[in-house]
Amino acid sequence: MVAVQERLDVQRYLRAGYRLVGKHSAVAICRWTRAALRGERLCYKSWYGIQSHRCVQMTPVLNFCDFSCRFCWRMHQPGRFKIPVGWRWDGPDEIIDGSIIAQRLLLVGFKGNPQVSRERFLEAMFPRHFTMSLDGEPTLYPLLPELIKRVKERNMTAFLVTNGSIPVRLEQLVKKDAQPTNLYVSVYGPSEEVFNYTADPRVPRAWEMVQRSLELLDKFNESRTVIRFTMVKGLNMVDPEGYASLVKLGNPMFVELKGYTWVGESQKRLPITAMPTQEEILKFAGEISKLTGYQVKLTDEKSRVVLLVRDEDAWERNLKMREEWFKTVEKLDEQWKKKVQDFAMEEHGYRMLVY
Incomplete structure (x- = not known):
């Protein structure tokens, strides 16, 4: 059995904040976690x-x-595309x-930050x-249904982001009553040709598998279902009819249209001009809107995201889910706030916290 520390360039990940x-x-902390704190x-x-x-x-x-996307900011290291024979998975x-x-442990230093309230x-x-999107393809984890169920049983939402290459895993989520709170299927091209060039899949029939995953979305009646298109100028920001x-x-x-950002390892593969502007994304979203009936609902210029919604019923369902969740969180927080008085700065103090 080969541990992650033995098969990876550990220092590269640690330097990247993992x-x-x-x-x-x-786990890695994103910029928005820091900003929100x-x-x-x-x-x-x-x-x-x-x-x-x-x-x-x-x-x-x-x-x-199982993909080697040209726009991916992650490290494409040797061994990324094949799970070793005899590999044993953590529970x-x-x-x-x-x-x-x-x-x-990654956030402990914020305790003394004067900008962060206690x-x-x-x-x-x-x-x-729990947002399963940091690196790799989450549906490769064979115990994913059990993982999502346990996350939700422990009073957390589960956001799953998948490239759609393993529809059988999505079928398992439905059969095992393990639907995530949000299910994102990221699609990297409007046609098989553009998709294959952009995603560079390392598995056969990838385009066919992605389409099968999209067909399964209607079965996720407990999840918010989202198709995400990563927009890369000069690569896959073409053919709105195909999308x-x-x-x-x-x-x-x-439907989310998310603009590519020129960061990380992708800088070695693409020019900075591959980043679309918010105006260009919004215009492209408008073309998809005309062809589908989906309406542009929200935009975020900072993240360069445009959100389209199927109809008002879908939007109202989202708002209801948000409201119910916030009420649940308020009740849950009352429980631990009664127990927790203060946190020791020592590492073991954080390890000992009962969740």
């Missing part, structure tokens, strides 16, 4: 009820991915516990959201 969890998982603006996912300072950005499959509770501890810091120590056909195939509640 904290490794077990054999194959990891300081009382600044939240991530655009606040549209769905995410409180950025309480969000664990993690992956259960560090460096395992869901090991991953959840390890991720919460890692999150706390209440907000304590809230961050008790995360309420519209994918939207019609999946019939999701929402």
